Amino acid sequence: MSILTPTDHYGEVTWLGLVPVERQNICAEPVEEMTLNWEGPVGEHHAGLTRPACVRVRRQYARDTEIRNVRQLSVLSAEEIAEIAECLDIPKIKPEWLGATLILKGIPDFTLIPPASRLIFEDGTSLTTDTENAPCKFPAEQIEAAHPGHGRAFPAKAQHKRGITAWVERTGTLKIGARCRVHIPSQPAWPHA
Secondary structure, X not given: OOOEEEXXXXXXXXXXXXXXXXXXXXXXXXXXXXXXXXXXXXXXXXXXXXXXXXXXXXXXXXXXXXXXXOOOEEEEEHHHHHHHHHHHOOOOOOHHHHOOOEEEEOOOOHHHOOOOOEEEEOOOOEEEEEEEXXXXXXXXXXXXXXXXXXXXXXXXXXXOOOOEXXXXXXXXXXXXOOEEEEEEEOOOOOOOO
16 A cells, blocks of 8 residues: 555746855745755755754754754745735745745645655655744744834744745756646544644
């Protein structure tokens, strides 16, 4: 029995970006093409097979404990970003302000796809989804700088719309316009959560 089920939901890459290794803030720089190896996007601040534990896993590990890096990419939905902008009453949110690696369009309720889902691209490149990327103060600071009085509300308004983190399961190259299919685990939700 296969543990992953291909869905009829497809996404299209509308934006790619890299947060510089020697970053000054969360901002990503747009690129037209991105090479993915086992460590993640080549030349990206968040790339690596391992990473130091941070606030995301503070209930599991002491800060800076070396752990597996399942946060190689930050993947967001173009539709959800537009919804957040509308909630913040601003014309748009630039993906670079969010530290985004990859923006997809066409997948409904993207942030809520189950962990361990796969985003499998037509050329075979594959990403494994981890968990929701909780909204934090860093994008809020970038939005506030561009739209004073609107950024501070980002963490509350972006709940369940901030996208997900992911890691490379099969290496390859991503390009603007590339399409992927969502494959979800067939396991039911744990009834004791």
